[in-house]
Amino acid sequence: MSDAITSETGLDAASRTASGHSLAILLARALFLVAFLALWQLAVAFGYADPAFVSSPEGVARALLALAGTGDLYANLITTLIEIVLSFLLSVTLGIASALILDRSDWLNRILSPFLTAFNSMPRIALGPLFILWFGIGIASKVVLATSIGYFIMLLSTLGGLKNVDRDLLLMSRLFGASELRLFRDIRLPWALPGIFAGLRLTLIYCSAGAVIGEMIAAQSGLGVLVEAFSGRFDVASVMALMLVIAFVVMTLTALMDLAERHLLRWSKGSTNVPG
Amino acid sequence: MVSAPLVADKAKGSAPVEIAVRDVAVNFGPRLRALSGVNLTIRACEFVALIGASGCGKTTLLNVMAGLVPIAAGSVNVCKTPPRAGRRDICYILARDALLPWRSVLGNVEYGLEVSGLAREERRQRALAYLDRVGLQDYRDFYPSRLSQGMRQRTSLARAFAVARSVYLMDEPFSALDSQTKLILHNQLLDLWESSGATVVFVTHDIGEAITLADRVVVLSRLGTGITDEIEIDLARPRSAEALQADPRYHDLYRRTWTSLRESMK
Structure with a gap:
């Protein structure tokens, strides 16, 4: 029994050094950001870069404040958020459900896989104008465009996660008398969870891109409409300010997902005795 | 602790037949004959070890008793009915x-x-009791990846014996362990089994392990044509794996089994 006790102390030591590092890392990050912004600002100030093309940190900050002040931002932000959340939820539910069916049914998988690959090989962004023709310039066309990308990411990552389930775990469960439902709930799904979470993160990013790009093609409201309008006027600072807003939204949603992942996958995090 | 009478010293000859293998043949594909004409009778509460050369079909025979491998000829009955994977009176330890x-x-x-x-409440109580018996009560909240190989196998034993089934089929469960850890696991298995009253079929390639644990060691022929020898292990129970190492009768039985195993390989 002493073997596990020694390895436990080793683990504690490892986690201590990890938390010791995190403050230094935060400082280094702040330093990196400050250095980047200073370099940018100075390059513009001393005439090495043209603010008409690259704006400046100060200009972006002003644009951000102006956007926040008019209230124009919020209505558009809400539209984009609704599109992202709807397409994300659709991608996740449809993607996971299809992966489960394809994983269980080999013949269906063999029939459908060339068609799925073909559709997934198309640049969906280029289909944007067609989606708008079919589903109108409202929210629906953007949700379809974003889902057409996110769905495949979710499908493929879940399928990948469900593959190579440990045969011994399945055999052990079957021999104890487990039903197919239990095999799914207690073995296959937890086994696929790391793959599913990797897919969730990518799906969120691509759904956000799909929604904004869809809005840029044709829409009544949304951050993409604003991006398109500012780009048309060569208002670089405002376009960059909008990019920051979108990045902030996606990062917030990702952080929520990380929280869920940390809870659900705590068995796989830092669980081995060997660091690295 | 569950107190149950020790089953070892009783007259096993009169106990009812629990597992009956009759003229069993198993084919792997159209050409390969894994087992043929195998007969084996195991009585209730008996601990039987199957040994034999690598590839002699001992694991296949175990899988036949578990209902995992279809038979081409003959009959197999476990508790009077043909085995089937997932039966609630058989437990298989991988x-x-x-x-x-x-x-x-x-x-x-x-x-x-x-x-x-x-x-929920009952299974928690039972699980805790069995964790206690394999000495892992302090590790109840650990994930398996943080346990040593021996502790993992002890957890697996606790999981198996907690369900209290009447037949236990074990396929070399200790083969990955070092010899010291093996002795600890042997004692724990003996303790769990002696109070369970279960019938055990234990596949191994380790003669010492077979003699330490079993009432009877069955030697299978290299060609999968059935049993070449049976050795009654009349060592008194309860046994201690360490104490047996110093017992001359243990070493006599070891030599006897070793000779028999060598004969079976011819």
Whole structure:
């Protein structure tokens, strides 16, 4: 029994050094950001870069404040958020459900896989104008465009996660008398969870891109409409300010997902005795 | 601790037949004959070890008793009915521990009870009692990846014996362990089995392990044509794996089994 006790102390030591590092890392990050912004600002100030093309940190900050002040931002932000959340939820539910069916049914998988690959090989962004023709310039066309990308990411990552389930775990469960439902709930799904979470993160990013790009093609409201309008006027600072807003939204949603992942996958995090 | 009478010293000859293998043949594909004409009778509460050369079909025979491998000829009955995977009176212990990495030690021991349909409170009590018996009570909240190989296999034993089934089929469960850890596991298995009253079929390639644990060691022929020898292990129970190492009768039986195993390889 002493073997596990020694390895436990080793683990504690490892986690201590990890938390010791995190403050230094935060400082280094702040330093990196400050250095980047200073370099940018100075390059513009001393005439090495043209603010008409690259704006400046100060200009972006002003644009951000102006956007926040008019209230124009919020209505558009809400539209984009609704599109992202709807397409994300659709991608996740449809993607996971299809992966489960394809994983269980080999013949269906063999029939459908060339068609799925073909559709997934198309640049969906280029289909944007067609989606708008079919589903109108409202929210629906953007949700379809974003889902057409996110769905495949979710499908493929879940399928990948469900593959190579440990045969011994399945055999052990079957021999104890487990039903197919239990095999799914207690073995296959937890086994696929790391793959599913990797897919969730990518799906969120691509759904956000799909929604904004869809809005840029044709829409009544949304951050993409604003991006398109500012780009048309060569208002670089405002376009960059909008990019920051979108990045902030996606990062917030990702952080929520990380929280869920940390809870659900705590068995796989830092669980081995060997660091690295 | 569950107190049950020791079954070892009783007259096993009169106990009812629990597992009956009659003229069994197993084919792998159209050409390869894995087993043919195998006969074996195992009585209730008996601990039988199967040994034989590598590839002699001992694991296949075990899988036949578990209902995992279809038979081409003959008949197999476990508790008077043909075996089927997932039967609620048979428990199979794999060579690998097959612990669920996402469940704690306690959760893993509870898993077998959960599948068997026990209510939450009861299965928790039972799982804790069996963790106690294999000495892992302090590790109940650990994930398997943080345990040593020996502790993982102990968790697997606790999971298996907590469900209290009447037949246990074990496929070299200790083959990955070092010899010191093996002795600890042998004592724990003997303790769990002696109070369970279960019938055990134990596949191994380790003669010492077979003699330490079993009432009877069955030697299979290299060609899969059945049993070449049976050795009654009349060592008194309860046994201690360490004490046996110094027992001259243990070494006599070892020599006798070793000779028999060598004969079977011809």
